[in-house]
Amino acid sequence: MRAIWKGAVSFGLVSIAVKLYSATEEKDIRFHQVHRTDGGRIRYKRVCQVCNEEVSYDDIAKGYDLGGGEIVVLTDEDFADLPLVTSHAIDVLEFVPAEQVDPILYAKAYYLEPEGPATKPYVLLRDALTDADRVAIVKVALRQREQLATLRVREGVLVLNTMLWPDEIRTPDFTFLDEEISPRPAELAMAGSLIDSMAGEFDPDQYTDDYRAALQEVIDAKINGREVVAPPEVEAAPTAAVDLMAALRASVERARAARGEAAGDGGGSRDAADAAKDDGAAAPKKAAKKTAAAKSTAAKKTATKSATTKPAKKAAAGTKKAAKKAGSRKSA
Numbered sequence: 001m002r003a004i005w006k007g008a009v010s011f012g013l014v015s016i017a018v019k020l021y022s023a024t025e026e027k028d029i030r031f032h033q034v035h036r037t038d039g040g041r042i043r044y045k046r047v048c049q050v051c052n053e054e055v056s057y058d059d060i061a062k063g064y065d066l067g068g069g070e071i072v073v074l075t076d077e078d079f080a081d082l083p084l085v086t087s088h089a090i091d092v093l094e095f096v097p098a099e100q101v102d103p104i105l106y107a108k109a110y111y112l113e114p115e116g117p118a119t120k121p122y123v124l125l126r127d128a129l130t131d132a133d134r135v136a137i138v139k140v141a142l143r144q145r146e147q148l149a150t151l152r153v154r155e156g157v158l159v160l161n162t163m164l165w166p167d168e169i170r171t172p173d174f175t176f177l178d179e180e181i182s183p184r185p186a187e188l189a190m191a192g193s194l195i196d197s198m199a200g201e202f203d204p205d206q207y208t209d210d211y212r213a214a215l216q217e218v219i220d221a222k223i224n225g226r227e228v229v230a231p232p233e234v235e236a237a238p239t240a241a242v243d244l245m246a247a248l249r250a251s252v253e254r255a256r257a258a259r260g261e262a263a264g265d266g267g268g269s270r271d272a273a274d275a276a277k278d279d280g281a282a283a284p285k286k287a288a289k290k291t292a293a294a295k296s297t298a299a300k301k302t303a304t305k306s307a308t309t310k311p312a313k314k315a316a317a318g319t320k321k322a323a324k325k326a327g328s329r330k331s332a
Contacts, residue, residue: 001111005142007088009112009151009158011125017118018090023109023159029215079144087141090160092151095134101150105163112151112158122158129153190248197255 005020033042046055063071114122129136129152136151140160148163183191 003113004110005088006115007090007140008118009090009092009122009125009138011092011121011136014121014125015118016121016125017115018112018122018158019115020160021111021113023111027209027212029212029219090138090140090149090151093137093139095129095132095136097133098135098152101135101163104169105148105166106150107147107162107164110160110162112160125151126153126156126158129158187244187248190245190252194248194252194255197252197259 001021003019003021007018007020009016009018034040035042046057046060047053048055062074064074065071112122125136138149138151138160140147140149140162142162148165150161150163152159152161
């Protein structure tokens with residue numbers, strides 16, 4: 001790893017020289033835009049929209065859009081006197097319980113390495129944070145911007161997590177939050193059973209980026225000149241269920257089956273089953289009423305049909321006898 005920043009952690013009157021390293025790296029497969037016919041790289045020019053001339057980096061300044069086409073141009077001199085732009089200090093402000101920091105605030109993570117004789121005070125701060133079970137709230141200037149951050153311990157190393165400022169977190173504004181929606185107790189109990197049946201210990205190593213692996217296989221196939229093997233089809237997402245209880249029951253059974261548990265194993269919740277009885281008790285009575293109504297309707301239809309058929313048969317027989325008598329008279 002290569003250090004991207006050097007500075008010092010100010011811990012009271014103690015100063016700890018440190019180096020900063022990116023703790024994470026994205027594994028996305030990156031592509032260049034190229035000409036389809038010959039593979040040549042596509043190059044972009046920096047062209048001024050006013051004079052239509054290509055501009056070099058030396059002639060580029062920062063502009064703040066006032067709206068309406070008006071721009072305020074800022075130069076390097078305008079930024080020179082701003083506080084903390086070149087500061088290389090990580091100032092500890094306070095120590096707070098880790099659970100009080102909302103994870104939505106976290107942005108990027110960096111490792112801190114002690115530099116030279118700063119190893120002992122570094123270890124002192126690390127062990128003190130561990131014993132206190134707290135994280136340090138700090139301010140730091142990175143990439144010409146003052147940022148709020150935390151210092152915590154991970155695998156024996158101090159980790160700096162930069163954070164968003166509170167006004168950078170959007171407030172959720174959704175209509176369903178104003179609606180009165182309450183799950184039934186049976187549904188809530190069954191959902192709890194589903195959570196219990198899917199409970200486990202988080203191990204990030206068991207999850208993989210299947211899309212990236214499949215894309216890499218396509219690239220390797222192109223490189224080797226062999227036929228590209230299609231990736232396996234992804235299981236279709238289940239359609240929305242009308243019966244929430246049925247969907248929850250099916251989800252619980254599916255989770256148990258995935259764990260190799262039998263349907264009657266103790267993984268489910270007895271409370272959920274008892275609560276579901278109240279909803280399911282009326283089902284047989286409704287079904288019986290529907291069956292009786294169907295039988296009654298069918299019986300009425302049969303009686304009507306037979307009552308209509310018998311007179312029709314008698315009328316047809318009478319017509320045939322009259323026709324025979326008329327034929328006999330003509331022949332005579």
